[in-house]
Structure formats: C-alpha cells, structure tokens
Amino acid sequence: MVGVYVSNSSRKEPHYQEMEEAGEIRERPTEVVVHKVEAPPLRTSLSKMKLRLKETFFPDDPFRCFEGQPLKTKWALAAKYLFPILGWAPNYSLSLFKSDFISGLTIASLAIPQGISYAKLANLPPIIGLYSSFVPPLVYAVLGSSRDLAVGPVSIASLIMGSMLRQAVNPSADPLLFLQLAFTSTFFAGLFQASLGIFRLGFIIDFLSKATLVGFMAGAAIIVSLQQLKSLLGIVHFTNQMGLVPVMSSIFHRTNEWSWQTVLMGICFLVFLLLARHISLKRPKLFWVTAGAPLACVILSTLLVFLFKAQNHGISIIGKLKCGLNHPSWDKLLFDATYLGVVMKTGLVTGIISLTEGVAVGRTFASMKDYQVDGNKEMMAIGLMNIVGSCTSCYVTTGAFSRSAVNHNAGCKTAMSNIVMAITVMVTLLFLMPLFVYTPNVVLSAIIIAAVAGLIDIPAAYHIWKMDKIDFVVCLCAFLGVIFISVQDGLAIAVGISICRILLQTTRPKIVVLGNIRGTEIYRDLQQYKEARRIRGFLILAVEAPINFANTIYLKERVRRCIEEENVVEHEQAALRFVILDLSAVFTIDTSGIASLIELKKSMEKRDLELLFINPNGEVMEKLQRANNVHNFLGVDSLYLTIGEAVLSLSSLAKVSP
C-alpha cells in the first residue's frame, strides 16, 4: 500500500497559489499528500543472483518457447534450435528454390575470384580460398539462422591472419608450415567463436562500437590496398611490413621494378570494377553488375594474357592449380609449443574480427526483413563452421558484408543460396581449375582493391563527427593506429579508448541542479529549461549514474561545490535549508556508495542542512534500509517519492516551525 500521510500544515508554496485560486481541489494542495517510498518485495540473495545471471547471459530468453510444451515438442524445438535448416527445409518449395538458385549463382560468380584473391592476401595458395568457399557455406546452411548471410573468406580476417602468422614463419620459405599454422589458427578461431556462443558471452563483441569499426575498417582497407600495390605495379621485391610508411618507401625505392604493362592492365580493370560498383550503388536493381564484374574481369584478363602471351611481357600469372575437392587437413593441425602462442593469438584476433562482421551482417539483414537472429546461436554456427573448415583445408571464413548484400539484392530466400554457391564452387574445383592458369595476379589485386574500397565509409565518419566528437576521436585513433602501428594494435587502442570512456563516465557522473517549472510539479535541469526556477531554501540535485567506488569522492566534492555555488546565488548563507538528492536515475549502488551517502548526510548536518533522498529504486532502497538498520541515519522525512511532494511537505513544515 502507498502510505499517505498528511502534514499538519495548511500553508502552501507560492507556485501552488494559482491552482488554489482556480477553485477547490481535492486533497492537494489543501493538505500535502506524501507517498511513501517502498522497498521491493523481499527476495533471497540467491533468487536475485539468479535473476541477474539470467539477465546477463540470457537476456533474449531463448528457451521461452520451450515452456509448457510436451516432451516431444521440446525435442523437436531443440533440434530446430540447433539445426535451423529443420525449420525451413520441410516447407521448401520450388518457387523459393528459383530465387535461391539465382542468388546462389550470383554470389558464386563473386565468390570464386574473391576467394582466390583473399587467399593470396593471407599468403596462402589461391586454391585454399576456393576450398574455403565450398565446405563452410554447406556447414552454415545447416547451422546458421540468417537467411541472407553469404559465407566465405573475407578481406580483413585474411589480411590479419597473413600478417600475424608472417611474424612467426616466412610463407615463401616454409609454405607448408605456414599453411599448418593457418589451419591451426582457424581451428582456434572457431573454437573461440563457438565457446563465446556456448557460454553466452556474445556481448563481448558489442565492445567493438560502430565508431571503432568505421575507423578500423577504413584503416584496414587502406593497408589491404597498399599491399596490392605490389601486384598492381608489378614490383618483385616488396617489403614484408604492413604499415603505411614502409610500404610507401618500398614502392618509391623500387620504381625501376614498375612494369608499365601491369600498371596499365591493373588501372583499366580497377576503373572498370569501381564503375561497376558505382552503378550498383546508384541502382540496387543492377546488383548483378557488381556481382558479375569480378568474374568478367578474370575471364577477360585471362583471355588477354592467353592471346598476347603477356606472361612473357612482365605480367605475373597465377600458374597451375590442382583440380579436385578439399583434402582432409586435421592431420595438419599443429599444436606445437613453439607456435602455440602466435597461433592462439591469431585465432583470437581473426575470430573476434570475423565474428563481429558475421554477426553484424546477420543482424542487419534480419532487421531489414524483420526476422530474429540469435547472436549467441550464430556464434556457435560460425565457430563450428570454422572448426570443420580447419579440418577440411579451409581457412577462417564468415559472413561477408559485400557478398551478403549482393545475395540479399539478388533475392535470396533461405540459406539454400549458400548451398547453390558451394555446389558451383565444387564444379569449378572439379573441372574448371585449368582455366585459371593464365589469370594475371594484377586483376586479383584490382578485385581486392575494388572490394575493400567499400569499407572506407566517409559519410559514416562524417556522421559520427557531427553526432559525437569523442566517438570521432575513437574512430580516428582506430584508423591512425591501424595505418601507422599495426592492424591488431589499432583495434586494441580503439577498444581501450572506448572502455576508458565508459569508465570515465562512471567516474564523473552528471549531477544537475533542478528547478521547478512554474505551475507544475515538474522539476527539470535549470540549464536546459530556462523557465525552471530555483526554490528558495532548497538545492535540488539529480544524480544521473550508478553510485559506486569510482565516483563517491567526486559525488561528495560535487555536492559540496553545488552548495557553495548555491550560497553565492542566494547571497544569504542562512537561506539554504534542504539539499534534495534525486536518486531516480541511480540504478545501482555499492557499499562505497551507501557509505558516501551516509557521510554526506552527516556532513550536511554539521552545516545545519538537511539531506533528502528522492525516489530510490528497489535495489538502492533495499540497501539504504539495510544500512539504516546499522547506522540509523535516515530520519522520518529523509525519503520522498517525488521532488514535488518533498518540497511541498518540507516548505509547509518549515513555515510552521521557523
């Protein structure tokens, strides 16, 4: 029950006079109505802990639909949860297949050249890129819950894997060992991804904010493009480092190695690809232009090289590729102590990065089509897909943004489009490999540059700048860190800044001085609302953050400063009688926080001020009561449900007993 007690005074505050003049009003403000602050219903610590754990790890409540179902249905639901294919396959129809077939072929035409290119970016044999576009999409089709995700290798994860492993092993000196490390890293990436999902720790990837990703992606795109300058200019002796400075100096120290034939060919195809991209961006209906362009480039350039025997004129070609499907590679996984550290670290970083991309892509298209994607479930699917991949000669894969967008635009309906793509890649692997012998490396570089150009999102960076300057600083740090230090460090710096920002927000919570909006019982920030007026004798402060160890000292100092400033405003020391602390926004408080409130209350008393608390929430109220049982610091009038009631009640009391 709301306890209502009525003060024994009938005098009112000036701003209620107008109400009074207007006629008789029931109870308020003729007598002051005061509602009691209630503590929440008692619960044991255990049940509270359980609730909190549930909210932390199962906020989406994935098992809700299981409740109250018969056992058989539960099993069926569980199977559907683990294998989403069971949800759509039974009702699959020919008309759905038509759409999926077209989109599957479209993404295959994009996947084949990109697969070859990205594998080269990771310093792996080109065929690994094709292998990685065959097995993982099949696994994902069975386990994944997104309908639009197109699975395969992606540029940034490839780049990171290549650069991190190159620090341990030289890929040209010992290609087999390098390949083994790549498979093992993929295994760890998958293991890590799957465990995040299983232990419901998916929220960890939420710490990569939009701002971080915009900066990071742009930086990585530039690093990737810089690496392509090797093939694009036909340079033979290229630096092993990734940074902007070493690459640029390497390029300009090797001008003698530049091959004009290669440059000419590269620029032509690059312009063609960028134009195709531009057209598709302007008209989403022409999605097939972007989708088909890379394959067209590959075919055209291969023909050109073949006809003009250009390989003899300074244009380097892929060379012979073996026909046949993926070999098993579980025997190649290398858990040797020498390389375990680097392999695990590479797995962790590529795992996180590819997971972030995959989950973000899945969520984006799910919200477009208004269906749900369970983040943790997706992580299990992607993780398992990589574990299986690492045993079948694939390196790290995920849902790629550009390819999924094409998939979506091409009208895919279910994960069947991934199966179609995989079969197309299979056919290529089995029969069409000899066709790639004369494909020039320069065209692969052009494909990579055109693909990563989309990662530089200047409008997004501008939008961030407009919205939030600190977010922009985070974005810029990620960008500069990636370009000038290294891909991993840039990411770490940006995440570090983001976390420091959250911590800083906690350390310096906003404390605003409230005033009354004339004619109402509404109290709002004096700075925001010009009509808000101070009430003589009261200092009303709203604390807008959890009170904890990190900000108690600040809180006390800030309240003291507010009181001093208030005294300057009032020009009469004696006028201030009540300090009101609005705790509505304090959603949690710890031991230090409670101790600081007690201390504040006592130090106010030394200055003849009364400290009041307004609207503490359940948790805060509980702790205040518990502390009060020991320290007995709460008076009868220390707690109010609203500021209005507190002001009314206290000012009438104050006038009765001057």
Add this chain to the structure above:
Amino acid sequence: MVGVYVSNSSRKEPHYQEMEEAGEIRERPTEVVVHKVEAPPLRTSLSKMKLRLKETFFPDDPFRCFEGQPLKTKWALAAKYLFPILGWAPNYSLSLFKSDFISGLTIASLAIPQGISYAKLANLPPIIGLYSSFVPPLVYAVLGSSRDLAVGPVSIASLIMGSMLRQAVNPSADPLLFLQLAFTSTFFAGLFQASLGIFRLGFIIDFLSKATLVGFMAGAAIIVSLQQLKSLLGIVHFTNQMGLVPVMSSIFHRTNEWSWQTVLMGICFLVFLLLARHISLKRPKLFWVTAGAPLACVILSTLLVFLFKAQNHGISIIGKLKCGLNHPSWDKLLFDATYLGVVMKTGLVTGIISLTEGVAVGRTFASMKDYQVDGNKEMMAIGLMNIVGSCTSCYVTTGAFSRSAVNHNAGCKTAMSNIVMAITVMVTLLFLMPLFVYTPNVVLSAIIIAAVAGLIDIPAAYHIWKMDKIDFVVCLCAFLGVIFISVQDGLAIAVGISICRILLQTTRPKIVVLGNIRGTEIYRDLQQYKEARRIRGFLILAVEAPINFANTIYLKERVRRCIEEENVVEHEQAALRFVILDLSAVFTIDTSGIASLIELKKSMEKRDLELLFINPNGEVMEKLQRANNVHNFLGVDSLYLTIGEAVLSLSSLAKVSP
C-alpha cells in the same frame, strides 16, 4: 518558453475521473496540458569540450578563490596553495605547539620501532627505516595540506617493495645493489605520484574500492605476519617466497630450527602489544598505551637480552647501527636498462598503494575535523616527498593509518607534529643508535604483527557481505589472490573484477516497466510498487543507464521482449498501441545509441506501435535533434516532458480517432 499546446479532446483517462468529480480544476485535466521538451541553449563543441575537461580534471575547482583577486593576492594564494605551511605558520601559537609537541613525541615513540621493523620487512638495513622517518616528515610538513597525517614507512608498501625487488636481486647476496634498486623504485614511485597529482589524474586511485582494499589489506596483513614467523620462531633457513603454502611448508619442514627462547619472548611481547592495542580501541583516551607499547617492548627486550646475554642463547639481535643522519643518495639511483623494468614496476605498484593509503587517511581525518584536503595537491606533496626521500637515503613513505590515528587522538593541531617527530628521530639517529645493538629481532616481528593485525577488518568484510554480494566477491578475490598468488596479482585481480563489474553494468542496463500510482501522475516500477498499475494500451519503460555501443543490442532485444511479455499479459495483441521510453535517467548517448533508437522507432512502426521518448536531457535532446535533421524519425508526438502528459494526451487522441 515552455510551449503549451492543448489537444482538441475533452475525454479523460479513468484515473483522472476522481479529480474531476472533486470539482472544477483549472486547465488540467479538462484539457490536456503538454509541455515541450527543450534543447539546451546552443554552445559550441569547443566550449562543451572545455566544460567536460574541467569537470573531469578540475571537479573541485581549486582555482575558484583566485578569481577576481588582484595580482598580489593571486601570488600569495598560489604560494599558499603550493606550500600549505604558509597558511598556518604565520598564525602559529604556543598553545598549538603544546598540542603538536605532545602528539609529535607520541608518534615518534611509535615511529622509531616501526621504522626499524618495516625496513627489515622490505629487506633493507634497519637504519633506512629511521632515515625514512626523518626527511619525508619534514618535506610533508611544508607541502602537505592534512593536519593529521603522520608520515613514515608503512607495512604494505614495504612488503611489496621487498618482495618485488627480491625477484630481481637477492638482498643478502648483493645488499648494495638491492639498496640502490630500493632508492630508484622510491624515486619512480614519487615521480609517478607527483605526476598523477600534476596531471590531475588522482581519480585513478578511486578505482581501488573499499571492498578491494578490505580484502587486499587483510591478505597483505596475513602475508606480512607469515613472514614474521621466521623471526618469531627463530628459523634460520626460511623460504624466499611469500605465499601461504610455501611459507607454511617451510615452517613445518624446519621444526628443528625453532628456538624456544625466541618463541617464548615473541609470544609474550605479542600478547602485550595486542592487549595494549585492545585497550586503546576500547578507550580512545588511552591512545598513549598503543603508542608507547612498541617502544616499551623495545626497551624492555633490549634490557633483557643485555642482562641475560640472550644473544648467546639463540636469540638474534639487530647488531651495530651507525650513528649519524641521512647520507645523500642521489648518486645511488640506478637507471640501468637491466633493472629499469622491475624498478619502474615496483615504483608504480608501491606508489599507487602508498598513495591510496596516504590520500584515504588524509581524507578520513579531514572529514572528521571538517576541513578540506585536495586529493591532487596531496599527491603532489607525497610524490615530492618521495622524490626528495629517494635522494636522501629514504625508501617509500606515506601517511600511515595507525600512526595518523594516534596523532589525531594525541591532539595534533598542525603538520608541526611531523616536525617534532622528525627532530626526535634525528636525536635518536645522532645519539641513541648504540642503544639498539641488543634489540632482538623477535620483538620487531611482534611489533609488525601487532601493527598489521589492525588491517584485518572482519566487521567491514561482514558489512560488505550484508550490503552487496558482488562487492564481497571482489573483496574475497583480492584476499585469496594476495594469499595464494601474490600481493600484486591479488590487487590486479580485484581491480580487474571491479572494472568488469562497471562494464557489465553498462552492458546490461536496468530497464524497468513502469505503472501509474492511482490518483497521481506518478509512474513507478511495477515490481517495487504494488499499487502501480499498467495502463491499457501503453507499455512504459524506463532506461536507467547511458545508451552506448556496449548496450544497444541488449536494449533492442530487451524492449522487444518486454513487448512480447506485455502482449501475453494483455491477452489481446491489438491492445498495445504505444511504447513509452522514459529517458530521464539516460545521461549520455553515443552515435550507436542514437542509431539504435532510430532503428527501434522504425521496427515499432512495422508492428503498428508508436515509440515515444520522455524527458531526454540536454545532451540526448541535442543529439536526437541532430539525428532527426538527417533521418526525420521524430513525429510531432514523439517527445514529451513527463510520462503523465504523454499518457493523457495520447489516450485522449486515441479515443478521438479509433
């Protein structure tokens, strides 16, 4: 101006009918009054940034008193700020000196035996402990702003320095190098402390919460006591490790080395010291009992050894100590690359720990006597004191809690008591050193154990357990980490958990469903207030945390879940029309947060629900408006100042147009 617009409906919600029945009421609720949400007055990004920087680094506004003063006064104020001694010395009187003289002598009698003991704890020659009780107090008396702080070496910093440096150098094999490293660590500790103060980063020590410190202190006290078992049992071959397990095994493997004379003497003095401590705790007026007890023990035990020639019966003694004051030691500072790492790390850890103790002690007594201590100024003072100390044969010092409490109880008035103490130590150093030759080591160990026993605060731990279970887990982790792993790691683990907790709070903000309290316009948590009632057709949610990248996904999922649960409650899908998001407690929002609100708004529209925002604060309002200029997602009715107005206005609108 508050924009008031009145809806064209005169129909009211049920819970306003009673008001109506009571008579005519001006404007409300005959017509619905709606106040406009205002944006704060425009300010440039630069001025906002300036304000934020000021709030972060100068929350206490230390330069306020400088404003509007003539230049001469400003200089005088600046001098007083840098040298607080100028504030009290000119008005110093004989009566003040009497109090300070007594308290100075009292803490000297405590400082001398403790100085010798703590130096041994740090594996340093005992005389260094006395040196450290001479110069630093003098420096602090000039620079420090606390009137109660008693400066000197402290147990935990000594322990940490000893154990961290011992990992690099064996103090018995190479005592000179060890001493050099100790001075250099002290130098770095001072440098680090002073820079924290100068760069106003003092809030970093706030991250050591009360819970962390309770656990850490208790663990450290046990580790310190365990180390004393060597002297207390008279063991010669003792382990070099600090952990509970190796020490206990070392003790029980060396039972043959136990010396009964030493054990007897040790236990007798320990019981005496603990009794003395107990008496002072019960009666603060008898502070001199604790204060004098250690010196009494030293004198008594020295006499006993001297009379019975006990050094020949298995009782180890300090031995000869050199007379004379501190030697300069700046030539002993060692910036060699081999040891730079360990020395800087030791400086950092001991610096942070001793700073935390010093600042906390200063603040505690300042709030008792109701004067102000500027945390950052104190850090500069303590830092400078240690830098000077490192050049005059002192190791790391700070304000010790136990000694400051004695100082306070003995009635000190100003920092003069530190000068008196320093002079007493000086006299001891010059003339009384030969008296310590026969002091047995066992009594020093007893003094240390009695001193650190006060650090084990079981009532505080129990209080934490009662107040907050997670705080207790932090406390326990710090305790167990210190005991079983190492002092530094225990601290790092506890700080890590505290920070993770803050991050987790941000990731999983509280979102509560509000209901109306009958007969009022007050909306409160349905779970906390049993009288609060849902309003049909409305789902009212309060978000109680800043919305940022770390919680946008959760926010969206949580709102979606609330809607589903609401639909179950209402048993009729069509009933829910409005989702109200109370943003009062959202004190800041970033780019991701704004994007998620837009997305939420759009996805609600797809479900024929209208999303409203209540009372965004200045910053949020500004960003909403800026985003609205681009995305145009805010309708006419999307923002309200209070929930009550939103509900009234919308329900009347809804009834007009069904």
